Amino acid sequence: MKYIVALDVGTTTVKCHVLNDKAVSVGSAVKKVELLYPKPGYVEIDQDDLWDSIVTVLKEAVNASNIDVKSIACLGISTQRNSCLSWNIETGKYYHKIITWKDLRADSMVKKWNSSLVLKSLRTLSYFLYTISRRKKFLAGSMFKLMNSQMTLRFNWALQNIPGLKEDGLNGKAVFGGIDCWILYKLTGKHITDYSCASASGLFDPFSMSWAPWAINLFKIPWMMMPKVVDTAGDFGCTPEDIFGISVPIMCSMADQSASLFGSGCFQRGDLKVTLGTGTFLDVNTGKEAHASISGLYPLVGWKIDSELVYMAEGLSNDTGTLVEWAKALEMINDPSEMSLLSNSVKNSDGVYFVPAFSGLQAPINDHTAATGFLGVKPTTRKAHMIRSISESIVFRILLLYNALQKETRQKYFSIRVDGGVSKDDFVLQLLADLTGLPVERPSNTEMSIFGVAFLSGLQCGIWKNRDELINLRNVDTVFKPNKNRMLEYQSTINQWNRAVDRFQNWY
Structure with missing residues (x-):
């Protein structure tokens, strides 16, 4: 063997x-x-x-x-x-x-360049060229910002x-x-x-x-x-x-999120995965076309192998696993597994809202000056309410990315495949399924970047003949099915959270 x-x-x-x-x-x-x-x-x-x-x-x-x-x-x-x-x-x-x-x-250079006449002129010129040519390359250029x-x-x-x-x-x-x-x-x-x-x-x-x-x-x-x-x-x-x-022999080298996309079996246009690691990365296979976004989703290369070129669109939220580690550092939890238990121990967050912006707020908000914090804390607030508000904020950020993706691609999505350390949190995954209306699939082994480079290397070495064999090797541990009633129940909570986000923007 x-x-x-x-x-x-x-x-x-x-x-x-x-x-x-x-x-x-x-x-x-x-x-x-x-x-x-x-x-x-x-x-x-x-x-x-x-x-x-x-x-x-x-x-x-x-x-x-x-x-x-x-x-x-x-x-x-x-x-x-x-x-x-x-x-x-x-x-x-x-x-x-x-x-x-x-x-x-x-950071100071990023701010200076983004507000510079040079980049403003570049964005204006790109938009003008887009109106003439309708080429997506120029549409992307019209929204260009350094990060x-x-x-x-x-x-x-x-x-x-x-x-x-x-x-x-x-x-x-x-x-x-x-x-x-x-x-x-x-x-x-x-x-x-x-x-x-x-x-x-x-x-x-x-x-x-x-x-x-x-x-x-x-x-x-x-x-x-x-x-x-x-x-x-x-x-x-x-x-x-x-x-x-x-x-x-070294037969494959690739970026972690591209590897995760391949390891998740997202081989077809429209296949979607969410990595819940240090940050959240929502990636979708866009096939042979690079996606030009107006909300801050990135057009990236998924992989290129000989004549095959696959693009992906990516939205990210920099703070996910960092929130769990922060809660642990504050001794709100002793172990990450407690996040789900505490979140489920209360019926709601008691009107507490958390804005996860240690690294600012990325797409589709795109405000690097946003602040992190709780809003709505009161005498009845308990630790479980605060933990639940943190967990909810992780899902609400993904929902913003997913809604932006839906609006820009106008494509129907059928499921979300997840990986990463935070994907072990049942509360987060069930809420993600409820609010997107999509089944969320968690594999038995969440090391998708490992599987991605292993699969591509194995195909090159002849261990596997084609990608159909790889699909058969994929082992789904749990499928979280959406609850439509819960989606409706959460609408007022989401609206209030969006108000909280508005309050914490443009802070620094």
């Missing part, structure tokens, strides 16, 4: 699973990622520590599986998006630590503030990339990234499928620093022998 090693490098953990041809994990390992906060707003990762964790989980997962290493067919890699770093291509020396997607050091979560201005900050970086970049010595790009460099010596990771960077044009010249030139990024963009699955090279004892 042949096995696949699947690696997932996330924001808070590094995970590795060894899967057999039935997509059953026969060995796994996990290590926490240490996030560094050297200054207010800075969120970094030490490269050496992360690399040690990656190598450790690869070795420990294989050891735990008790398989013969010669039976490893291939390796697939999934990574967090938009965390970036720079290194010397000749020596491997780092110019700075990994600047994560949660980092806010470039802290994208690489663009964090990398621009590095070029301006890290000694020697820009000079070495212009001389072809320094290179730039995301965590996926850096891992592939460490494993193979190649400076490459796949289309799904590139498309999320803020520097890539998903409509022309290339780095965006206007962005590279506008932000004065040396072209020689940019990685080559390659297909999501194929021959990435091989691992060095010192990791597994043999050299293993």
Whole structure:
């Protein structure tokens, strides 16, 4: 029997699973990622520590599986998006630590650029061109805004503030990339990234499928620093022998949410999944067309394999798992499993509303100055009411994204497939089903990014012949069926929550 090693490098953990041809994990390992906060707003990762964790989980997962290493067919890699770093291509020396997607050091630059005459002119010109050509590319450009979560201005900050970086970049010595790009460099010596990771960077044009010249030139990024963009699955090279004892082919590298979409079996246009992790990511397969949004949904590349190009539209809310960890830090709960129990222990939130905006409010509100807080707290409020209001806010944010998606795509959706740590919360999933009117499917194993890269790697290696085989391997644990009466009962609560959101906007 042949096995696949699947690696997932996330924001808070590094995970590795060894899967057999039935997509059953026969060995796994996990290590926490240490996030560094050297200054207010800075969120970094030490490269050496992360690399040690990656190598450790690869070795420990294989050891735990008790398989013969010669039976490893291939390796697939999934990574967090938009965390970036720079290194010397000749020596491997780092110019700075990994600047994560949660980092806010470039916040003032983001605000300055978004209100600048340059971007206002760009948006106006794009809309004019859209009215003439009706090309979706220009519609997307008319709504363009820079964000802290994208690489663009964090990398621009590095070029301006890290000694020697820009000079070495212009001389072809320094290179730039995301965590996926850096891992592939460490494993193979190649400076490459796949289309799904590139498309999320803020520097890539998903409509022309290339780095965006206007962005590279506008932000004065040396072209020689940019990685080559390659297909999501194929021959990435091989691992060095010192990791597994043999050299293993790398057959897939992709962004975590794209991997999750593929792992969830969302192969057809209109297939929808929601990842409830550190943040919430709503992703829908839009087929061969990139989606141009006016509400802040992102047109991204799901995957590109040879002639197959699949796009996805994504809406996100940055605060989901962070809310659970916050409640735990405040000792409102001792374990995440208590969220569902407490939420169900009361009939309602007693008029308490929570606005989840530690990182601002993303699409379709798009207010990075919004504040977090409770509204409606009174003497009768108990801990369970507050916890329920937090859980409800997670679902209400998804509902905003789903309603925006419905309005823009005018497509009918039939189910929601979920994954991520917060998808273990029964209260959240039942309420999500009730308010969207769609059945919510939770798999028996929620590690969809792992499955995504394992499935794509396995198809490349010949372990599976086609995607029909993968659909048959999908194991749904629970289906939460919608309750129409509950949807009607919640309308006044949703309306009041929207009023609370209005109160907390434009705070900072």
